[in-house]
Amino acid sequence: MKIYQTIIIGAGQAGLVMGYYLKQLDQSFLIIDKSEAIGSSWKSRYDSLILFTPRQYSSLPGLKLAGNPHDYPTKDEIADYLITYRETFQLPVQTGIEVSRIWKENNHFLIETNKQIYEAENVVVATGPFQKPHIPAFTKNLSTDILQLHSSEYKNPANLRKGNVLVVGGGSSGGQIAVELSEERETYLSIGHKLQFLPNQIGNKSIFWWFDMLGITKAAPDSWLGRKVRAKGDPIFGYELKKAIEMGKVILKSRAISGEGTTVQFQDKSILHVQNIIWATGFQSDYSWINIKGILDQQGMPLQTKGETNIPGLYFLGLPWQTCRGSALLLGVGKDAQYIAELIDKRD
Structure with a gap:
């Protein structure tokens, strides 16, 4: 050998x-x-x-x-x-x-x-x-009448069945997918934290240029700056999602905590009957x-x-x-x- x-x-x-x-x-x-x-x-x-x-x-x-x-x-x-x-x-x-x-x-x-x-x-x-795609355990209680896809499986709106769609996860992928789907169908976005938006550019410079100048990109995980950035979590870059929410094209829901049949329940105790779910819940x-x-x-x-x-x-x-x-x-x-x-x- x-x-x-x-x-x-x-x-x-x-x-x-x-x-x-x-x-x-x-x-x-x-x-x-x-x-x-x-x-x-x-x-x-x-x-x-x-x-x-x-x-x-x-x-x-x-x-x-x-x-x-x-x-x-x-x-x-x-x-x-x-x-x-x-x-x-x-x-x-x-x-x-x-x-x-x-x-x-x-x-x-x-x-x-x-x-x-x-x-x-x-x-x-x-x-x-x-x-490995991370999907909540309660999905096994949901009906097969709901089309469920992880964000790694989703390709475009043509993948989905007729009806509304619930995107679960407020990261960059979840935000981009929700904006795209909201152009043609009733779209909900379930998030577990307050969304943070940052512009793509500040003063004709990429925000990553500013991150570089301020040392954010190179911040060590155990440094003061690194701990502060990690505590805040990842932001959404650009304002497309923010505009879609303000226009009512993307409807925000709190964290999805359980589900049964064709119904999903959220942390604020509200419920939603859904036809499609995109799990933008990350990986493990x-x-x-x-x-x-x-x-x-x-x-x-x-x-x-x-x-x-x-x-x-x-x-x-x-x-x-x-x-x-x-x-x-x-x-x-x-x-x-x-x-x-x-x-x-x-x-x-």
Whole structure:
């Protein structure tokens, strides 16, 4: 069996930029991904998805995203960009490789997949934060007369049945989907917190330019600024949703807490009969395939510091707030990848 110096699990933005930095250091490595093609996770998202970061803040190190730097890229642009990134730097990627188990034996890592078992001196888990759709447990009580889709399954309004739609979740995806659907049908948006809106631009500058100048993007999770930003939660960038709410096109509901039949009940005790539900309720991580003691906490999340674990040679990359606000974003993951690449280089 060939022993790889480093295997990177995940060929998304985190995995590819990890490969970029390892190649800069003349390290040998292999990137594996369960998808059949690079960028497929972006391609599979809803048709109208547009990033909230402009192109100038949506690139990985070494290659700028083509197009007007002040405009906002579509999800297909990002998918194509990742393909170009891989081709530009000739990064070794094998797709269609799904990892079922990883363990350590004789100071090497063994990675069991649907194709073969790989052996490596180092492993970087770069599977990202969007692994397993999170859907509330009470959905099992709802009638099959309701069409239910997670936001990762929704494509466009043509997916839905006739009737109204309830979008559950007040994040960026939930907001964008609600605005789109409100153009043609009765639309409700269930939220569990007060919505915060921020403009895309201030004084002809992207708000991310201001974030950069103020140190918000680079704020560490345990810093005063980082704690303040985390406590406030993620805002909605742009005012499209706010306008739709003010015009009565999107009707706000409080947190959805239960449901039965075709009825959903909310925290304020109101109820709603629905025909369609879009669960924009985010994702949950699943690292159950890592069969190494002491790597995960009681919530199943990685125990790591700046991506480094207490197991020599095992690293994580692309986690939200791994080192800063931008760690899970295109604009910030490169810094973390460079740090981990240097750690791996020092192990030789």
